[in-house]
Amino acid sequence: MLSFLCRIFVDSWVGRIVVGLFFLTFVGWGVGDVLMNIGTERADVVARVGPDPILVPAYEQALRTEMPQIAQQMHLQDPSQIPATTREQIAQQVLQRLVLQAEVALAARNHGLLVPDSAVRAEIFAIPAFQDKNGKFDRDLFNNRLRNSGMTEGRLIELVRAEQASKALMEPIRSGATAPDILTRRIFDLEAQTRRVDIVRVPFASQTPAAPTDAQMHRFYANHPWLFQAPEYRHARIVVLSPETMARSITIPDADLRHMYEQQSQRFNTPETRSVQVITAPTEARARELLNTWQQGANWDAMQKDAGRDSASVEMNDIRIASVPSQDLGRKIFAAPADAIQPPVHTDGGWAIFRVTHVTPAHVSDFESARPALQSQAVAEQVQAQMGDRVQKLQDAIAGGGLDSIPTDIGAAAMSGNIDAHGMTQEGTPAPIPGSDAVRQAITGRIFTQPKGGSPELIQGPEGTWYAVMVDGITPAQPQSYEASAGKVRDAWMADAQRHAADQSATDLYNRAQDGGGLAHLQPAIADLVHSAEFSRTHDTPDVPHEVAEIAFRLDHPGQSLMIEADGAFYVATLTDISRPDPSTQRMLFDRIRASLTQAVADDVEMSYAMALQATVKPKPNPSAINAVMSAVSGKGNPEAGQ
Structure with a gap:
């Protein structure tokens, strides 16, 4: 329910907050009889969408729900402290949301989409807020929730009916959207493609230029005055x-701290926890067979593989005794010594063998x-x-x-x-x-x-x-005078000279690699040459800086080289391999990309249709009513509301 509204309104920063609150607001917006009394008492109107009014109570309730949340995010104690410009933006965003809802509902009516009373009733009965602990509609709970919200039953029925009609209108529009196969394949190729490079790093700090002369330092000082100010x-x-x-x-006060300590005793008094490996077999004979294999030195991976034929294996970390499904097994686990494989224990699920791998003793923190x-x-x-x-x-x-x-x-x-x-x-x-x-x-x-x-x-x-x-x-x-900054001048000259020397060395490597088919073919062999692991556009490797990987994906074929400066060094790299996986080998990735693209296309189609409705049916705001609601909600007026 309200799924399409959720998608429509998440594009604005206020909308991201509104969409979470709308469900609570919706439940509070009222229903006297679930089948009768369909209608609401008319009040002042903040805006009209075609013949449909957006009433002050609906707008006021939406703002009252939202304002405290915004105030809390801004670390303000009261919504009245929210700056006027922020209140104006919130008011406009909330009104825009209500207008868009009304326009979609109006379009649904104009298309003759009628929702029967039985469907409205079923939808209301399915709202968890109106259900008892057994998941059944509770009339008393329903009435109490409505009474506490100060809304009418008729309003909720009206909203549910409008929402279902809107969904009936929007879902076919959305479901007809699909991602083109060529686009899916193109995105898959971009994401799944991997590359390898040979790479050499030439750090600035590894260069040892000769110390500068006094004349060189004076010239550097004169040419870089901005460095010595x-x-x-x-x-x-x-x-x-x-x-x-x-x-x-x-x-x-100390008394308050002691009271907190007593209230949070579980936090400071933690029981013993254990980590354990458990294998459950269907029969005692099978359990003893597995026990014998385990005791002879088989590791946990091997035991899991062996147990997989007819038994179950599980590893549980840092559990308490109450977390073990079987009480008998739990007592055995918490009585067993660490790192000792225990004989079969009969449980409701079969015969279990286990090994405790770690014990964290109970810990009690006193008040101090x-x-x-x-x-x-x-x-x-x-x-x-x-x-x-x-x-x-x-x-x-x-x-x-x-x-x-x-x-x-x-x-x-x-x-x-x-x-x-x-x-x-x-x-x-x-x-x-x-x-x-x-x-x-x-x-x-x-x-x-x-x-x-x-x-x-x-x-x-x-x-x-x-x-x-x-x-x-x-x-x-x-x-600064040369005399006052002589030390800085020397350091800056050396740093510049080291970078220049590294640039020359890296450029020489790059030119030779380009001419010779790659770094691996140079003679003599480069001692610091690294053959990288595979990397993709979405998964880097520590051997390859992101800047190098980014350029590597622009190269067309193996053998091409690149040079780039990053992280206090020059990097020279040669592309050595391009791997383009077939979608059939990575079906999960391909399907995920297709689903994501289909979702994006459907979102665009849905939003375009909703915005087209807004362009067709021009809303008519009532600035005075909007300002009155703002005054009631935040305690301060908003003279620009509705403009």
Whole structure:
């Protein structure tokens, strides 16, 4: 049910969230009698699709379901804290979804697709949310679910009927799509084809050029002035609020930690687990025959092969005694010594022999041992719960007084100093910005794009981090004198000379390989020559860098060579083999590709038809109704809604 809608709406970032929530929303959208009362009370209309209205209750319910999910993803405590532009985008995406549903349902009606009451009833009865533990429709449960959702039964019936009619319309369109055989074969050839190369790596560091003269260093300095500059530094004031900084301000009472320890006793008191190999035979005689073979030194692979004629074998890792299907067998397994093959045990499934391969003793962590884990868990929960409120406080403080009025009780970290575009201080050490490299890069990038004296603005960064910066000083980049940068000049000259020497050596190999039919034919033989394993476009090999493999697939026939620079070296390679498997030898891969292409073609056909409907039946939004729903859902209006 709703499968075609699932496919239609996953192309937008909001749609990926909506499609998961739609099933829950659908169940909550209402049904007084499963066969009667088909209709809904009319209310304000947010949009019309032909003669069909999209009602405020449906739109409001969809948004109410979605807004908390978006807020949670943004680490906000309340949907009202979602920025206005984001709320507008959510509103437009949800309305678009409802419009598309209505257009498909209208097309189904226009084609005369009628769904009988019996089919609607069967579909509703099959919804798991309305079934008891035995899988049967439960009228009381049905009524309770509808009552709790605040919806009507008639609305659910209407939705089910429309969805089934829509599915009847869309499924034939979809099922008629197939992937062309020539396209399937072409993709198979691209994915299944493998190649081999002979390859030589010429590292820059392996080259030993002569030390530069003073004149060479001066000339290099003059020709590369951009390499020998003191970078631009900016003096910035920074405020960071993140799970990391908040955690430093949160204290968990000892009593709370002890309560958590008691509630999670199973987590810190783990029973003994064992890994075991078990063979189950149909008779005791057969079990003893297998036992004798095993005891004479046969390995597990051989035992599995032998048992495969009439017995069953299984290997279970790190199991508890309760995980063993047979109680008798479980007791035997957990009483047996490790690495000893045990005689037959009678079970419900036959006669079992086994060997315990590993024993992990029971482990009990006392409160003090568990304290760090409990502390981390409790702090993480507090951070999750309080992040939205603290972000709001920080935002209000910055708006009211800039970076001079940051509250001391919200866990924000403040710092200031000079920093270059790489996040380094003038002392050559990383600036003390809390967070990962991604966070540091985001904040540094903001510092070097924000104008001097610009008002600070709270920005959401990577990994749930919020930050604001103010640039109050800029020291432009300045050339360094030759004397001050002599060491850097020498290092840069040597690095450039090593690369140039490696380039010359690799170029010589490449030219000789091209003329001589490949690296393997060169004399004297190349000591570092590597004959690679097979590789494909989807499976690399450690011997062949991705850059080399990519170019190797552009070569037409064995014997051709290539040269490329990557990872501090030049690589020279000769294509030695091209393998083009026949589809009959890799039937599973071929069928998977065909199924995937057929799915993609069907998706395209289905989406094209749905979008064509939208172009035919122009929806008519009601901006005032849309804005009213937004105000009710998030507590704030959305003046641009519906425009």
